[in-house]
Amino acid sequence: MVYSIFYYASEAITKAVVGLALKIADWLRERRRARERRIVKGKKKETPPPKWGFFEVTNPAGVKEVRFIGKAVRLDITLPLLTEVGVGRYKTPPPTRLYFTFAEAASKDWFKEIEWLARVAEEKAGGE
Amino acid sequence: MLLEVIVEADPLCPRCEKLIPKLRRICDELNIPFTIRYVGGSSPASYAESVVTHTFSPERVEEWGLEEHKRKLKKLEPVLRYLSRTGTAMTPTVIIRWHDGARLKEIVVRGYDTTNEEASRRYLTNIYVLLRMLKKVVTYA
Numbered sequence: 001m002v003y004s005i006f007y008y009a010s011e012a013i014t015k016a017v018v019g020l021a022l023k024i025a026d027w028l029r030e031r032r033r034a035r036e037r038r039i040v041k042g043k044k045k046e047t048p049p050p051k052w053g054f055f056e057v058t059n060p061a062g063v064k065e066v067r068f069i070g071k072a073v074r075l076d077i078t079l080p081l082l083t084e085v086g087v088g089r090y091k092t093p094p095p096t097r098l099y100f101t102f103a104e105a106a107s108k109d110w111f112k113e114i115e116w117l118a119r120v121a122e123e124k125a126g127g128e
Numbered sequence: 129m130l131l132e133v134i135v136e137a138d139p140l141c142p143r144c145e146k147l148i149p150k151l152r153r154i155c156d157e158l159n160i161p162f163t164i165r166y167v168g169g170s171s172p173a174s175y176a177e178s179v180v181t182h183t184f185s186p187e188r189v190e191e192w193g194l195e196e197h198k199r200k201l202k203k204l205e206p207v208l209r210y211l212s213r214t215g216t217a218m219t220p221t222v223i224i225r226w227h228d229g230a231r232l233k234e235i236v237v238r239g240y241d242t243t244n245e246e247a248s249r250r251y252l253t254n255i256y257v258l259l260r261m262l263k264k265v266v267t268y269a
Contacts, residue, residue, distance in 0.1 A: 095233055097235075098233075098234070099236045099238065100236065101237070101239055102238065102251060103247070104237075105237045105254055105255070106241075106251035110254050111254075111258070114235065114258075
């Protein structure tokens with residue numbers, strides 16, 4: 001079977017066009033993945049709380065407390081921080097809070113607002 | 129997993145008096161723990177800081193705020209100081225708190241209008257729907 005010059009030329013052009021399209025698709029995918037990897041790497045890691053000792057924490061209500069956890073003895077004491085005492089500080093971030101007013105909570109779009117705010121809060125917490 | 133409803137109320141606040149029995153009924157029906165925390169000036173626990181005092185305080189923005197909040201804090205600090213004074217705090221404050229497996233999350237709704245009956249009914253319906261949804265999520269997480 002003999003192929004004409006037009007056959008070879010059209011085959012070469014098709015291969016070149018398809019190859020270029022695939023390369024562009026690969027490049028785009030790789031760029032997207034690199035961006036995702038960069039975002040994941042940029043996340044702040046929360047330092048774990050100390051396992052024993054005398055330190056200051058912020059409780060879930062957002063109030064500062066002094067906590068003592070024993071190393072050899074089974075003691076776990078939490079005291080309200082009424083005065084500034086010189087103890088090692090360990091800052092615990094308060095819980096993620098979404099604030100709304102009565103008018104917002106009584107509107108029909110409240111659930112959409114909650115979703116939007118939660119998304120923004122997660123983006124802000126993860127991206128920076 | 130944790131799911132609870134806390135109402136921060138003032139003992140002398142008429143809005144709190146009307147809201148608390150309705151919320152208690154919702155929580156009893158859904159079997160969710162319901163707590164009332166009195167934060168008014170006349171309550172013995174008024175020295176404790178709470179969400180009511182935390183919302184507008186500059187210290188909170190300095191410590192936990194985003195960069196843009198901190199940048200804007202210089203101009204807004206006098207206003208925040210004024211708003212965070214006792215008496216300007218809005219009660220009742222409904223706190224819906226749950227743990228999603230990773231960390232605590234809270235939805236805080238401030239204020240309640242007793243005059244607008246339709247809005248208050250919609251508000252209670254929304255809270256009921258939200259609690260029911262959260263209960264399902266938290267129970268099966």
